[in-house]
Amino acid sequence: MGDFWVFGYGSLIWRPGFAHVETRRAHLHGYRRSLCVRSYVHRGTRERPGLVLGLDRGGSCVGLAFRVPGDLREEVVGYLRERELVTNVYLERTHMVRLDAGGKVEALCYVVDRKHEQYAGGLHEAEAARIVASAVGQSGRNEEYVMNTLRHLEALGIRDHWLERVAGQLDAS
Numbered sequence: 001m002g003d004f005w006v007f008g009y010g011s012l013i014w015r016p017g018f019a020h021v022e023t024r025r026a027h028l029h030g031y032r033r034s035l036c037v038r039s040y041v042h043r044g045t046r047e048r049p050g051l052v053l054g055l056d057r058g059g060s061c062v063g064l065a066f067r068v069p070g071d072l073r074e075e076v077v078g079y080l081r082e083r084e085l086v087t088n089v090y091l092e093r094t095h096m097v098r099l100d101a102g103g104k105v106e107a108l109c110y111v112v113d114r115k116h117e118q119y120a121g122g123l124h125e126a127e128a129a130r131i132v133a134s135a136v137g138q139s140g141r142n143e144e145y146v147m148n149t150l151r152h153l154e155a156l157g158i159r160d161h162w163l164e165r166v167a168g169q170l171d172a173s
Helices: 070-084 125-134 142-155 161-172
Strands: 004-008 022-039 050-068 090-099 104-112
Touching: 004 070, 004 090, 022 104, 022 161, 050 070, 050 090, 050 125, 050 142, 070 090, 070 104, 125 142, 125 161, 142 161
Parallel strands: 004 104
Antiparallel strands: 004 050, 022 050, 022 090, 050 104, 090 104
C-alpha cells in the first residue's frame, strides 16, 4: 500500500505526534471545526467537562493534510486510534480533501459521532466560552487548548470566525 494522508483540524495541527513526509494546507467540505465534544479527561472532568474540537457535519474546514509513508500505515493508524478513539466519540472515516497547491487526496479523518454522550453540538459562543473558561483536565486548562489551537490557525493564515468569537469572550472574562 502506498502513502496515505491524514487530515488535522485541531490539536493534530500543532501536535501531530506521528511521522509524516509532507504537510499541505487542505479543505474538507461537508464538515466544520467545532467545539462540540465534551472532554471528561484531557480538558475537563465528568463533574466539569471541558470542550474540545470535532469535525461536525455542515460547512467546510480548512486544516492540514499530512502525507504518511505507506510503510508506516499500521504504526500511524494505531497511534491515531489510540489517541482519537479512546471513548469512541469520533468515527474514523476517509474523505476527499482539496489541497491548496492543487489536487485532491483521500484523507483519514476523525469526525464526531453525534449519537455519542459526549457530543455537545450547537452551542452558542457564549455558552462554549463559559464551559471552556472553567474547565481543567489532565492535559491542562481548557482555555489553553482553545487559545493554542487558535494561535496555530492564525499562524497558518486560517480563519475560524466562530472559534475567534469564543476566544474573544474568553479574553473579555
